[in-house]
Amino acid sequence: xxxxxxxxxxxxxxxxxxxxxxxxxxxxxxxxxxxxxxxxxxxxxxxxxxxxxxxxxxxxxxxxxxxxxxxxxxxxxxxxxxxxxxxxxxxxxxxxxxxxxxxxxxxxxxxxxxxxxxxxxxxxxxxxxxxxxxxxxxxxxxxxx
Numbered sequence: 001x002x003x004x005x006x007x008x009x010x011x012x013x014x015x016x017x018x019x020x021x022x023x024x025x026x027x028x029x030x031x032x033x034x035x036x037x038x039x040x041x042x043x044x045x046x047x048x049x050x051x052x053x054x055x056x057x058x059x060x061x062x063x064x065x066x067x068x069x070x071x072x073x074x075x076x077x078x079x080x081x082x083x084x085x086x087x088x089x090x091x092x093x094x095x096x097x098x099x100x101x102x103x104x105x106x107x108x109x110x111x112x113x114x115x116x117x118x119x120x121x122x123x124x125x126x127x128x129x130x131x132x133x134x135x136x137x138x139x140x141x142x143x144x145x
Contacts, residue, residue: 034116037116038114038116044080044081044112045110045132046134048072048073048074048076048077048110049108049110050076051072052073052089052108053107054136056093056108062093062096066093069091069108073087085113085114086112088110089108091106091108094106095138103140107133108136110132112130114129
């Protein structure tokens with residue numbers, strides 16, 4: 001009976017399986033977290049681009065449009081809960097100078113650098129640049145300055 005208990009290796013086999021499976025499972029969970037965070041940041045960046053383009057299209061002057069677009073993009077990212085290490089908004093304001101009676105468009109490109117440094121997985125960079133574009137029409141009969 002004692003000899004049988006000493007030679008029984010079933011417990012060792014289970015421990016070895018856990019030691020092999022646990023790191024692989026932790027890596028899979030970390031990859032899912034990184035993918036989820038990237039997808040959320042991409043959606044937030046797209047929303048910020050839409051907000052920036054819309055805010056710029058409602059402005060009367062290019063200077064006001066740039067300020068309104070930057071504020072709208074920052075507010076949208078903040079409301080989404082995404083923190084950007086670097087947020088830039090590039091605008092094409094050609095639609096603001098369209099003649100009365102014609103519909104112009106304003107476009108915005110939002111770039112956000114999202115930090116992934118708290119997820120330490122080999123091969124995953126410490127940050128990722130998210131870029132989104134959006135455009136918004138300018139009212140053809142709005143008052144011009």
